[in-house]
Amino acid sequence: MKSFEFLSKKRDEKPRSKGITMVLDKGLGLETAESLMNISGEYVDYLKFGWGTSIVHEQEIIKAKVEMYKAHDITPYTGGTLFELAYMNEKLEEFFQEAHELGFPAIEISDGSINIPHDKKVECIRLARENGFEVLSEVGKKDPNLDKELTLDERIQYMQEELDAGSSLIIVEAREGGKNIGIFDKSGNAKEDEIDYILDNFDGSKLLWEAPNKDQQVFFILKLGNTVNLGNVSSDDITSLETLRRGLRGDTVGKI
Template sequence: MDFLTIPKRTSGNRTSGLTSVVDFGTPLGELNNILVDYGHIIDIAKIGIGSAYVTPNVKKKVDLYKEFKIKPYCGGTLFEKCYYQNKTPEYVSYLHNLGIEWIEISNGTLEIPLQERLQIISWLKKDFRVIAEVGSKDADNHMPVSEWKEEVRLLLEAGCEYVITEGRDSGTAGIYEKNGTIKSNLIHELLEVADAEKIIFEAPSPKHQMYFIKEIGPNVNLGNVKLQDVLVLEAQRCGLRSETFFLEASECNLL
């Protein structure tokens, strides 16, 4: 029975209000149990870092996510490893064999020139839905705001479905300071050059998630969400936690 007035959430095969989880090796049986209850509030699943390459029964895991209408993809670190070893064509074949339709192009560990990444995206977007990531995993790499804005703009213009803002699973790099503080000025600057619906903000903790919900709205795209936090995040989006308690039903759209 629905009797509360809460922010309206996007639903179904949504393109905004996305919850993108990170899977760092959840066993198949445990994953199935999680998805039975919470699969309807998960949209994308990243098989974290390069772990897909050593995940037992990875094809079964990919198929399980797809069974619940969740889009699986491999973490950008695996792409970077293949790029570094000149194995990108083999990586493409690997993804095709797994039935994965999404690919992440990142430079969180390697410094791949932007123009080269744009060329790779131009090549891959014929066969995949491409997600690109902006920002470094190195907390000491202080990328100017102007570069963030330019990369986001050009990556979307190149045909990426979404751009991910790097935050790591610890929330201590990229769009975050070393101590986990959000670079709020950077976030506002990025929203000047890109539609919030096209950005997935990595927000690994409830504290980070609540910031984006309050700043952008309940239907903000959030990534690097831990599987065990999925229900808590949905409650936050619906104004069912103290920090988001006063969200209005009218705030269903991104600001």
Template sequence: MDRKPMSEPGCFDFLTPPYRSEKPRERGITVISDPGLSIADMRSLVEVAGPFIDHVKFTDHVGNLWRNREAWMKEKTAYYKNAGIDTLLGGIPFEIAAVQGRVGAYMARVAELGFTGVEVSEDMMEPLGADERVKAIKAGLDRGLHVFTELGRKLPEAPLDADEAIEMGLRDLDAGAYLVVIEKSDILKIIREKRDVLHRIVEKFPRDKLIFETGPGEEMEIGRWLLGEFGNDVNLENIRPNNALMFEAMRHGLHRSIDYNYFEAFAGKPIPPVAGG
């Protein structure tokens, strides 16, 4: 493998890159979705984009629960871990375990498979209630897992209520949640209806404790808006593997989708004389 971590000199290391924090990051976190990548495709993803990926979220729910072999899953989680990438299961498997009354067994199995994290959500099921949600968070923590908790619904009938979301998210953090996730469907609704809900939520949380879903489906629209509103170090989740490099370019201000805003810092300044070497 002839590629390098970002901390090593590149081919044009005499050119100063935009600032980008090194892993392990607390801000500027990128979570890539693994929709059931083969071992070969996983290795290719890590080869080309590993330094930019902080977590991988396994999103092939049917495969992860009932089709994939244990050894295969463990091989994948171990490979990501050895590459400095944490792993978690998406929220739908948790919700299946919750409606079947098997949360404890589910958390234990997630840990056994080598995952470092798990998502607690209730975006398709009936709400757990505050006390049961805290118990679910604790069940993950007891197995040594980083617990991501999600706010919002996949099929929202009404806009996300900022006050309710703030109360729930802060309670999640008090219970030990690692990151609070804002559901993509609610983000899209807020953006298109031009509401200030996300800004109100961001004002009440530490920036390193919030992460925003971008996909599936509207990654570009949501990602561009989030980077424009909250800066290049906003935490982003649910990015498709083939978009990992594009989103890193967007964070650098070096992609057409964000109008190459890297160059805004040089606007109106004289260009240095051309030198020969």
């Protein structure tokens, strides 16, 4: 039983289809990660092994972390950059095989760092699904100049095509910093008119908004409610975000 639980807003228990929290693992040690999940794992739905971090750590450590996360009813998955490296080097078959061997039930498919024709990206989503993976796909570029070349209508078109191809969630790119990229301006403030346009033309329940900063998380919770799907959350901020969702911090108290 939680302390003072009678003062908290209720949240859906896992597995959740809304109010999803995706956390970024940038190379946590097994004991550190396990300790963190023992206290906060019930608030995490997806755990991304950031970009190519899996390459620089021993396989047995990755396997152990993957199994530990799954034991907490969390879906661990490989970062999109790892997929892009496999695509670029024509090693998709080997990539899928090793992801299976390491125990990953899901992968991220993106084209943020390299250029992949969109029809080829869609084919890769279908191929990953055929290989037994859940797919989260990301729309947007990591280079702000290239990202600005994508119109809102193009983003929405890509989102729909990727959803139709089998992606379970569409990630809205904001990187780890959340500034000057996608739906955030140079100061990290949300472009509300662009968000509204996306939501008017796409199913918001299928979107996972990358919102690494507290002010961004507050914005989305106040705008869309505490069941909004948020990602790229720092492992240090799991409890912080959950208290925001439950109206337990000054930013959201009395507003949820």
